[in-house]
Amino acid sequence: MQNSSALFVLDKNEHSRQIIRSFTENLEFINEVKLYSDYKKGIEDLKQYSDPIVIVDITDDNSDLNGIVDNIKLITSKIIIISMDYSTNTIINALRLGVKEFLPKPVLQEDLVRILTMFASVSPEDEDSQSKIITVYSNKGGIGKTTIAINLAIELAKVTKDKVALVDLNLQLGDISTFLNLNPPFDVNYVIQRLIDKDDDIFIKGFEKYKDNSLYVLSDSSYIEQSGSITVQQISELFRKLKKVFSYIVIDMSSSIDPVSLKILDESDWIMFTTIVNIPAIRNAQRCLNLFRSRNYPDDKIKLVINRYMENDEIKIDDIENTLGEKVYWKVPNNYFTIMEAINKGVSISEINPESNIGSNFRDFAAKVSDDIIEQAVIQYRTKV
Ligand SMILES: Nc1ncnc2c1ncn2[C@@H]1O[C@H](COP(=O)(O)OP(=O)(O)O)[C@@H](O)[C@H]1O
Ligand SMILES: [Mg+2]
CATH class of the missing domain: 3.40.50.2300 (Response regulator)
Structure with a gap:
C-alpha cells in the first residue's frame, strides 16, 4: 500500500x-x-x-x-x-x-x-527502529547500577561510534552528574516536563555531549521537589523520542518498583539485571525475576549481570544460575580502588585505567552488547524477508 x-x-x-x-x-x-x-x-x-x-x-x-x-x-x-x-x-x-x-x-x-x-510504501508504524533501550536495574540499592550504566554507555559510544544516550531516570536521587562531574543546563525532569510542548530544541539541548565521545548525557535534577509528577505517559513519550535520535539508550534508574519504574522496565528492550554475589542479594534477585516472569517479558530481554565478581567467591556462577534459572550474561570484576578513583575524579573507569581488569571488562562488555544487538537485528531481518 x-x-x-x-x-x-x-x-x-x-x-x-x-x-x-x-x-x-x-x-x-x-x-x-x-x-x-x-x-x-x-x-x-x-x-x-x-x-x-x-x-x-x-x-x-x-x-x-x-x-x-x-x-x-x-x-x-x-x-x-x-x-x-x-x-x-x-x-x-x-x-x-x-x-x-x-x-x-x-x-x-x-x-x-x-x-x-x-x-x-513504508508506513511510520512499520518502521522498525533498530535503536535499543538498555536499562540497568536492580531491586536493591548500592549494587552498582550507576557505575555499570555510565561505563557501559561510554564504552558503547567508543566501540560503535554510534549515537549513545545515557539517561538518568533515578528521578529522586540521580547521581550521573556527580559521577561524571557534569553541570547540565537542563535536567531530565525539565526535559520530560516539556516533551509534549513539541519543543524539540529543549529535548536536544537537554543533552550534554560527553567529551569527544558520541555519548550524550541527560542527567539528574538538583531539584528533588520537581520529580514527583512524572507520569507513565511521559516515560513512553520520552522513549519514543530517544529512539528517534539515538542508536543505543542506556538508562540508570532507582531500585524501586513503582508504576513509573515498571513502565521504564516494560518499555526497555533489554534489562541489565544486576546483582552481586551474596545470599540476600540473590534472594532479592529471585523475587524480582519472578516479577519479570509474571509480566511476560520475552526470554532474551533479561540479561543477568553479576557485579563485583571474584573468581574465588564461595558461591559459584553455576549455583547462581541454578538458583535464579537464568544464565549469566556478563560478569564485572570487583575493583573498588579504580572505581572509587573514577567516582572521586568525576570520570569514567577507562579514563583512570583502561588496562585495569575492570577497564578492559567494560570495553568487552560494550563490544558484546553491540555484537548481540546487531546479530539480533540480522535475525529479525532474515525472518521478515
Ligand atoms: N565492580 C565493582 N567493584 C568494586 N566496587 C564497586 C563495583 N561496582 C560498584 N562498586 C561500588 O559500589 C558502590 C555503589 O555503586 P553504584 O553504582 O552507586 O550503585 P547503585 O547505582 O546500584 O546504587 C559505589 O561506591 C561503587 O564504588
Ligand atoms: Mg545509582
Whole structure:
C-alpha cells in the first residue's frame, strides 16, 4: 500500500528547489511539495505534518548538520541528504547521522523517484527502529547500577561510534552528574516536563555531549521537589523520542518498583539485571525475576549481570544460575580502588585505567552488547524477508 506524504525541500538554491518540485509534483503519493531556503522555518512547519519526507541540501552550509538532522529525525526518519560535494567523507558523515539516503547534486529524477517510491510504501508504524533501550536495574540499592550504566554507555559510544544516550531516570536521587562531574543546563525532569510542548530544541539541548565521545548525557535534577509528577505517559513519550535520535539508550534508574519504574522496565528492550554475589542479594534477585516472569517479558530481554565478581567467591556462577534459572550474561570484576578513583575524579573507569581488569571488562562488555544487538537485528531481518 502506498501512503500519501508531504515532501519538504530544504535547499538554499532557488533553481534546485524548483527542479525538485518539477520532478515530484505529479507523483500520486506526494500530496504537497513545500520549498524552503530557511531551514529553521521548514523544520518548524514540519511539526504540523504526519509522516512527511524531507530533502535536505547540505552543499552550502553543513556546519550544523547534526542539529538539523536531529531535529528532523524527531519528526520523521524519511530523510534524503543531497549535496554537490559527494566525497566519501560527506557520505559517511550523512550515514553516521542515521540518514539512510544520500544523493549527489544535481539530483536525477530517476534516483529521486526511486527513493520516494520506497519511502511511500513504508508506513511510520512499520518502521522498525533498530535503536535499543538498555536499562540497568536492580531491586536493591548500592549494587552498582550507576557505575555499570555510565561505563557501559561510554564504552558503547567508543566501540560503535554510534549515537549513545545515557539517561538518568533515578528521578529522586540521580547521581550521573556527580559521577561524571557534569553541570547540565537542563535536567531530565525539565526535559520530560516539556516533551509534549513539541519543543524539540529543549529535548536536544537537554543533552550534554560527553567529551569527544558520541555519548550524550541527560542527567539528574538538583531539584528533588520537581520529580514527583512524572507520569507513565511521559516515560513512553520520552522513549519514543530517544529512539528517534539515538542508536543505543542506556538508562540508570532507582531500585524501586513503582508504576513509573515498571513502565521504564516494560518499555526497555533489554534489562541489565544486576546483582552481586551474596545470599540476600540473590534472594532479592529471585523475587524480582519472578516479577519479570509474571509480566511476560520475552526470554532474551533479561540479561543477568553479576557485579563485583571474584573468581574465588564461595558461591559459584553455576549455583547462581541454578538458583535464579537464568544464565549469566556478563560478569564485572570487583575493583573498588579504580572505581572509587573514577567516582572521586568525576570520570569514567577507562579514563583512570583502561588496562585495569575492570577497564578492559567494560570495553568487552560494550563490544558484546553491540555484537548481540546487531546479530539480533540480522535475525529479525532474515525472518521478515
Ligand atoms: N565492580 C565493582 N567493584 C568494586 N566496587 C564497586 C563495583 N561496582 C560498584 N562498586 C561500588 O559500589 C558502590 C555503589 O555503586 P553504584 O553504582 O552507586 O550503585 P547503585 O547505582 O546500584 O546504587 C559505589 O561506591 C561503587 O564504588
Ligand atoms: Mg545509582
